[in-house]
Amino acid sequence: MKMNRRQVLWAGGAMGATALLAACTSGSGDTAAEPASADDKPKRGGTLRVGALGRAGAITRDPHGSQANESDYLVIALVHDTLTVPGAKPNTLPRLAASWEPSADLTTWKFKLAKGAAFHDGSPVTADDVVWSLRRLRNTPSGASRLPGIKPENIKAEGADTVVLVSDHPNAELPLLTRLTTFVLKKDTADDALDKAPGTGPFKLDWYRGGNARLVRNDSWYAGTVHLDAIEVTMFETPQAMANALLAGQIDVASNAGAVAARTAEARRDIQVLRRPDDMAMPIVMRTAAGSPFADPRVREAMRLVVDRDAMVKQVLSGYGTVANDILGTGDPHYAKDVPQRRRDLEKAKKLLTEAGFDLSRTYDLVTTEDIPGLAESATLFANQAREAGVKVQVVKQESGAFWDKTWKTGDFYTTYWGTNDSVVFFASKTMVSQAATNEAGWADKDFDAAYLKVIGTADETARAAALKELQRIEFDRSGYLLWGMADGIDLATAKVRGLPKLPGYGRVQLENVWLR
Amino acid sequence: MAALSRPAPLPRRAAPLPRRAAAWPRRAAALAVEVAGAAARRALLLVVLLAVVFAAVEALPGDAATAAAERGESAADLAARRHLLGLDRPLWERFLEWMTALPTGDLGTSAQGRQVTELLADPFPNTLLLGASAFVLTVVLSLALGCWAAARPGRLTDRLIGHAATASFAVPEFVVSVLLLLVLSLWTGWLPAVTVTGADGAPASWAMLIMPVVALVIPQTGWNTRIVRGALADQTATPHVEAAVLDGLPTRQVLLRHALPGAVPAIATGIATSTGMLLGGAVVVETLFNYPGVGTVLAGAVAARDTPLIAGVVICAGAAISLVLLAADLLRARVVGARA
Numbered sequence: 001m002k003m004n005r006r007q008v009l010w011a012g013g014a015m016g017a018t019a020l021l022a023a024c025t026s027g028s029g030d031t032a033a034e035p036a037s038a039d040d041k042p043k044r045g046g047t048l049r050v051g052a053l054g055r056a057g058a059i060t061r062d063p064h065g066s067q068a069n070e071s072d073y074l075v076i077a078l079v080h081d082t083l084t085v086p087g088a089k090p091n092t093l094p095r096l097a098a099s100w101e102p103s104a105d106l107t108t109w110k111f112k113l114a115k116g117a118a119f120h121d122g123s124p125v126t127a128d129d130v131v132w133s134l135r136r137l138r139n140t141p142s143g144a145s146r147l148p149g150i151k152p153e154n155i156k157a158e159g160a161d162t163v164v165l166v167s168d169h170p171n172a173e174l175p176l177l178t179r180l181t182t183f184v185l186k187k188d189t190a191d192d193a194l195d196k197a198p199g200t201g202p203f204k205l206d207w208y209r210g211g212n213a214r215l216v217r218n219d220s221w222y223a224g225t226v227h228l229d230a231i232e233v234t235m236f237e238t239p240q241a242m243a244n245a246l247l248a249g250q251i252d253v254a255s256n257a258g259a260v261a262a263r264t265a266e267a268r269r270d271i272q273v274l275r276r277p278d279d280m281a282m283p284i285v286m287r288t289a290a291g292s293p294f295a296d297p298r299v300r301e302a303m304r305l306v307v308d309r310d311a312m313v314k315q316v317l318s319g320y321g322t323v324a325n326d327i328l329g330t331g332d333p334h335y336a337k338d339v340p341q342r343r344r345d346l347e348k349a350k351k352l353l354t355e356a357g358f359d360l361s362r363t364y365d366l367v368t369t370e371d372i373p374g375l376a377e378s379a380t381l382f383a384n385q386a387r388e389a390g391v392k393v394q395v396v397k398q399e400s401g402a403f404w405d406k407t408w409k410t411g412d413f414y415t416t417y418w419g420t421n422d423s424v425v426f427f428a429s430k431t432m433v434s435q436a437a438t439n440e441a442g443w444a445d446k447d448f449d450a451a452y453l454k455v456i457g458t459a460d461e462t463a464r465a466a467a468l469k470e471l472q473r474i475e476f477d478r479s480g481y482l483l484w485g486m487a488d489g490i491d492l493a494t495a496k497v498r499g500l501p502k503l504p505g506y507g508r509v510q511l512e513n514v515w516l517r
Numbered sequence: 518m519a520a521l522s523r524p525a526p527l528p529r530r531a532a533p534l535p536r537r538a539a540a541w542p543r544r545a546a547a548l549a550v551e552v553a554g555a556a557a558r559r560a561l562l563l564v565v566l567l568a569v570v571f572a573a574v575e576a577l578p579g580d581a582a583t584a585a586a587e588r589g590e591s592a593a594d595l596a597a598r599r600h601l602l603g604l605d606r607p608l609w610e611r612f613l614e615w616m617t618a619l620p621t622g623d624l625g626t627s628a629q630g631r632q633v634t635e636l637l638a639d640p641f642p643n644t645l646l647l648g649a650s651a652f653v654l655t656v657v658l659s660l661a662l663g664c665w666a667a668a669r670p671g672r673l674t675d676r677l678i679g680h681a682a683t684a685s686f687a688v689p690e691f692v693v694s695v696l697l698l699l700v701l702s703l704w705t706g707w708l709p710a711v712t713v714t715g716a717d718g719a720p721a722s723w724a725m726l727i728m729p730v731v732a733l734v735i736p737q738t739g740w741n742t743r744i745v746r747g748a749l750a751d752q753t754a755t756p757h758v759e760a761a762v763l764d765g766l767p768t769r770q771v772l773l774r775h776a777l778p779g780a781v782p783a784i785a786t787g788i789a790t791s792t793g794m795l796l797g798g799a800v801v802v803e804t805l806f807n808y809p810g811v812g813t814v815l816a817g818a819v820a821a822r823d824t825p826l827i828a829g830v831v832i833c834a835g836a837a838i839s840l841v842l843l844a845a846d847l848l849r850a851r852v853v854g855a856r857a
Binding site: 055058060065068141143145146207209210211212214234236238240241242250399400401402404405406430437 | 577578579583584585586587588589590591594595597598601627628629630631636639640698702703706709710711713714716717718804805806807809813814815816817818820821822823826
């Protein structure tokens, strides 16, 4: 029964998309969107109506809980501030923490709080509030993975405006950990008072109900000038309904609407399609451990030579993406752009497979899910491409719950996806160091581990950059990943909206600079 | 189960003959017992259904803890999460706890730690509004169309209505929805494409209800028109209706006064089964129009393996359907009883 419903919804989605396409090509008389000029001066005022994805059953108001809904995360991120926020270059920018300083051994980090930072009720933010909030975060079930290496008792206040984090090991990239989830609440906020707890963010909560919310400007925000009077957030279960709402003029921005909606909207001149590159990685994981057909690095290399990356980006992502080079963390300012781009080479691939004694008579299962758009399609297209090299690949679609329970981290050959892609070190620590909790390919490489330790233990910028290059080179050569491309994050907006977020991943919630013409 | 018995209905006529009056208390009591029995059977069925729901979610791979977990959580973190959600206790214990809390109006806590009653407080009335509007419209339309067709047996109108009814029943809700969206919103701009809600949790404008209701009504009207038409056809063949026709009574009077009453049991049963289909269709329609009802809650709850939330939706929907079925049973019993 469940599968049927799922299929029905999928079919409905597809039909909706086709219908929309028809609707748009026949649309006429739309006013042209004026090109954004650099000297456009932000105007104050107006209400922005934003659509974001979410499900009514999964709504949460806990800034330190697991936010399954993009809509909830959006509301939380606009009302509460984190210590640091994602940036383009560097990838970590100040927010509630104005500056930070490591000790010489890179274990102790001191964060100085921004001057004038205050909660919406007027009371100033103290180091005690931050320490209490970080400890609360650390003590949730996800705490250890959100603040890895930092024990709750090693989060301390020093005076009124300094917070000290002590890591179990040297970590040159520690501030990176404080970007996405370190929302600060007032000390001793009760669990049942979270719904109305004052934050420090650019917007104050007016009301929240059933996933939808209205936020109003925080006139005394310490971190900048907010232009909008208010933001209204509407939750959508599907990108299709969200795109329809935008096309019908019911919302001004459809956040993370996806490639299908973008293709539809391209025909409408009154709608902006905003692409945020490096948003989503959908690599294929090849198990590297003994016993796996992909244990031999030559086989993994061959698979990476089999894939036609341009075709994948064109067909799986409808062109809304870029070709990648098997190194994860493509949005990192230190991403190794100088490693030569790997291209399709069937002859070399066949040669490598023969050398490695790869069994070409067998059919290999590539397990995938329909968790995110394009994922299952990427598996199917790869299977077709592999056939051209004589490798028989059969795509096995699993229901999401079954996949995460049974295949993830243990399967020989499966697709995965990651939504935070602006740090090479993040992926190394989470998925590739031999001890990593989510080592998806079961990869253990002494040289890689050594390179990683050198990166996070080196304070000198130049030396660290060199180590980071070495780490990426090893990853390129022999990791368990085949990363063919990166999907863009896509927002749709009406012509009057300006100053929309440009960063991938969680950067999509940075609406504090938005204004309306 | 005594609590489930309803007060005996008032006699239809205020001053019946003395002989019949003496029989009333006995008949009222018999009716009360019958209603209580029917209600008890339906309640028991709901309990069985809930047990199946609990077992089914348990049988699915993964659980609420793995569904809510973030990547990188260790086995210990997962165990802590499981403990927080009470998933480390046996299934029967969780089921029993949920069932015993039910009579107090407590539907448990969702996997995200929110009260299920709170999560359903807005969506359930919204779905009831959607379902009830669609139900009423379906009843009115299918009775009207069915009678209209029956009044002109074999003529063009009858055939047209018959074919249209079959066609509209064959078209699934999502096809109807997409067509409506396209024509009434995206092409013409007459109606809002999706439902948005205000601070009160209800749709911001009544116009947002039109398309979801129509999308539900069209297939169900097709189904029920055929039932009405069929039931009337059966009745027209009965001797008392034939006699009425031979008496030269106008067609309208024959249909409404003589044929329709006999057709009521069949029609009531048909329309009552529509309730389930309306609620099932609501899952699809709510998703397409972003209507904030239980359908959207249910879809997400299954993906999240959120047993208390799924059970909460099931008990609400189950209770609504049971009430309609019970009403249909009583209506049928009454009509059949009166004729016996």
